[in-house]
Amino acid sequence: MIKGELLAYCKQFVTGKLKNLNNRIQEVNQALLSETKSTAGDKHETGRAMVQLEREKLGSQLAELEKMEKVLARISETPNTIGALGSLVVTDKATYYLSISAGQYKTEKHAVYCISTVSPIGKLLLGKKAGDCIEFNGKPITIKTIY
Numbered sequence: 001m002i003k004g005e006l007l008a009y010c011k012q013f014v015t016g017k018l019k020n021l022n023n024r025i026q027e028v029n030q031a032l033l034s035e036t037k038s039t040a041g042d043k044h045e046t047g048r049a050m051v052q053l054e055r056e057k058l059g060s061q062l063a064e065l066e067k068m069e070k071v072l073a074r075i076s077e078t079p080n081t082i083g084a085l086g087s088l089v090v091t092d093k094a095t096y097y098l099s100i101s102a103g104q105y106k107t108e109k110h111a112v113y114c115i116s117t118v119s120p121i122g123k124l125l126l127g128k129k130a131g132d133c134i135e136f137n138g139k140p141i142t143i144k145t146i147y
Contacts, residue, residue, distance in 0.1 A: 006099070007077065010068075013100070031054075081130075083128040085098055099117075121136050
């Protein structure tokens with residue numbers, strides 16, 4: 001059941017980010033339109049260039065969020081016995097959900113770190129099974145169970 005909650009949390013995380021980003025893109029597009037109407041010469045060109053740079057930055061962020069959506073679409077809620085995309089990995093140090101980097105999901109009963117499979121610790125957990133040990137930042141971590 002927790003894996004379903006975690007997947008929903010990650011989807012909600014991306015949806016919230018997308019909503020904020022789309023609002024910001026609209027603001028930048030409005031700013032670009034208002035800069036187009038200006039006739040202040042060099043000041044106009046500088047302002048327009050800055051708006052264009054912001055627009056490109058937001059485009060990169062949008063592409064990253066779309067990648068996250070694709071990763072989440074590939075996640076299955078079926079139980080896993082090895083570390084893979086969608087695995088819930090319980091260790092002696094922390095619990096990790098291998099999905100996207102969405103921070104900590106916390107309830108009264110659980111505290112789970114939602115991490116990407118390309119993050120340093122995510123890479124170490126891929127392909128591992130219960131009982132395996134990994135070393136992260138010079139510290140040993142033992143995998144207790146994987147769901």
